[in-house]
Structures are given as structure tokens and as C-alpha cells.
Amino acid sequence: MVDSDKIKNSLIDEFYNEEQGKVDKNAEYSDEYRDFKSVLNSAGEKMDVLNDDIFDFDIDTLSIIEQGEFIRENRKVKKEFIFFVLLSTIILSLYAIAIIILGSKILIISQMIIASIAPWIIIPVLVIKRKRSEA
Structure with missing residues (x-):
């Protein structure tokens, strides 16, 4: 039987396109050779998936922040406007009542x-x- 470390090292070298060590032809047909080669191929496929640009998001955080500030400012303006209308209505009503009563x-x-x-x-x-x- 061929040494398993030699088989694994030669397969790893082959996988990374490095200098390949010489392995017997009989070792290429062994179960250990085929199993380790399938493990390397599946690992290579998983790494290829990670190399794809699947995380290419185009998020404009500055515009999101600006929109949030715009919404907050609009709410504040609406509250101030409602407060102003209510307060002025109350003051003018009291003023009109005072004029009617006092002359x-x-x-x-x-x-x-x-x-x-x-x-x-x-x-x-x-x-x-x-x-x-x-x-």
C-alpha cells in the first residue's frame, strides 16, 4: 500500500497547481486517493461560491440618514405648527371674551x-x- 501522506500531499499539490510529487499509478486507483480527491473538489467548489460577488450591495447610507432627518424635521414642524394654531386660537378667544366683558x-x-x-x-x-x- 502507498503511504497516505504522500497521496494527500501530491493531491494537495495538484489541487493548488504546485509541483506535483510522483505517486504510483496504483495509488491513483485506491479508495483513499478517490475519497481525498472528492473532498478537495467539494472544498474547491465551496470556495468558488465564496469568490462570487454575491455580497455586492449598493446601499447609500448617507441618503438613508438624510431621509430620516428630513422625516424627523417634518414631524417637528407639524407639531410646532399645531401648537402655534392652538395657542393662538386660545389667546385670541380669551382676548375677544375680555373685550366683550370689559368693553x-x-x-x-x-x-x-x-x-x-x-x-x-x-x-x-x-x-x-x-x-x-x-x-
């Missing part, structure tokens, strides 16, 4: 108060909001 003098007095106090309230609020959005 038209309250309209003139409130306009003067709003015109003089509003800049002192609006400007600091906008500055604080801008600093929060930058951070």
Missing part, C-alpha cells in the same frame, strides 16, 4: 401694553431658542 377700552389699553412689552419678551426667547438649536 372696548381694554382693546386700546392691551394694544399699548402688547406693543411696549412684546419686544422685551420675544427677543430673549428667540435668542435662547437659537442657542438651543445650535448646541
Whole structure:
């Protein structure tokens, strides 16, 4: 019987197209030779599958992130708009009720108060909001 290590080494050399050792012709017909050669061939087929470009994905992560930020920004804008509409409706309703109950003098007095106090309230609020959005 031919040495099994010599058979395996010669088959491995043949598989990798390296210098082939000389093996008896009788060894080529042995069961051990055929079994090991089939193992090498199946391993080669599995490696060929891995060499194919099956993992060629074209994923644009930047556009996905931009879409997510766009959706988040749209939700935030919608919430702020709804809050603004509700708050302004409530304020104007209360203002109208106050004019009806207290008379038209309250309209003139409130306009003067709003015109003089509003800049002192609006400007600091906008500055604080801008600093929060930058951070």
C-alpha cells in the first residue's frame, strides 16, 4: 500500500497547481486517493461560491440618514405648527371674551401694553431658542 501522506500531499499539490510529487499509478486507483480527491473538489467548489460577488450591495447610507432627518424635521414642524394654531386660537378667544366683558377700552389699553412689552419678551426667547438649536 502507498503511504497516505504522500497521496494527500501530491493531491494537495495538484489541487493548488504546485509541483506535483510522483505517486504510483496504483495509488491513483485506491479508495483513499478517490475519497481525498472528492473532498478537495467539494472544498474547491465551496470556495468558488465564496469568490462570487454575491455580497455586492449598493446601499447609500448617507441618503438613508438624510431621509430620516428630513422625516424627523417634518414631524417637528407639524407639531410646532399645531401648537402655534392652538395657542393662538386660545389667546385670541380669551382676548375677544375680555373685550366683550370689559368693553372696548381694554382693546386700546392691551394694544399699548402688547406693543411696549412684546419686544422685551420675544427677543430673549428667540435668542435662547437659537442657542438651543445650535448646541
